Amino acid sequence: xxxHENCQLPSDQYYIRNGESFAGxxxxxxxxxxxxxxxCPTDGYLELWELEQLPNGRYRLKARGAPTGARNNLLFAxxxxxxxxxxxxxxxxxxxxxxxxxxxxxADRTGGWVKETDANGAQIAVRPLIVAPTDPQFPPNELxxxxxxGD
Numbered sequence: 537x538x539x540h541e542n543c544q545l546p547s548d549q550y551y552i553r554n555g556e557s558f559a560g561x562x563x564x565x566x567x568x569x570x571x572x573x574x575x576c577p578t579d580g581y582l583e584l585w586e587l588e589q590l591p592n593g594r595y596r597l598k599a600r601g602a603p604t605g606a607r608n609n610l611l612f613a614x615x616x617x618x619x620x621x622x623x624x625x626x627x628x629x630x631x632x633x634x635x636x637x638x639x640x641x642x643a644d645r646t647g648g649w650v651k652e653t654d655a656n657g658a659q660i661a662v663r664p665l666i667v668a669p670t671d672p673q674f675p676p677n678e679l680x681x682x683x684x685x686g687d
Contacts, residue, residue: 545626547589549685551582552597554651554677558582559660561599561613571612571620574599575658576651584685587626594623594643606647606662626682629674637679639665651677 552559559576560583586598597604602613603621614620623643630637641648642662650661665678 545587545589545595545682547587549584550587551681551683551685552585553681553683554679557651559649559651559680560585561602569615571607571614571617572599572602573659574604574611574613576660577658587682590623592623593625595626596621597624597640606642609647609661609663611649611660611662629679630672635681638682639674639678640680641665648678649680 554576557577559574560578560581561572561574562579563581564579565572583599586601588596588598590596599613602615603618604611604613604624605620605622606612607620612620625641625643625645627639627641628636629639639648646664647662648665650663650665652659652661666675667673
């Protein structure tokens with residue numbers, strides 16, 4: 537079943553994953569205040585995300601309390617440069633096996649979260665999404681499960 541609707545996830549804590557791999561910051565990261573990589577999969581720990589629904593219907597997504605944004609087409613959590621954080625558009629794209637799947641896009645829709653494994657390792661890319669004219673419209677590496685802490 538394919539759906540296309542801006543979601544109404546309430547502000548709360550969630551797990552975010554792509555397939556069976558959870559997204560988040562690594563638990564072994566340097567102690568500097570430099571932006572921190574956001575990976576999928578992480579280094580083995582489950583990462584709780586804070587989703588803050590904004591009045592305009594967009595979201596602020598925080599990894600371990602730090603707001604996230606794109607830098608050089610990669611996803612980072614900003615510890616001190618919070619003005620670099622993005623407002624994200626979360627759109628429900630598919631309901632499969634009791635698991636909703638979403639795309640997560642920048643507010644200007646020029647890029648979205650993409651799970652890649654390449655020269656950047658497991659760091660999530662932020663790049664234009666591939667959209668096919670027929671279902672399934674989005675490849676699996678662009679679809680994210682956003683699961684409330686209580687589920």
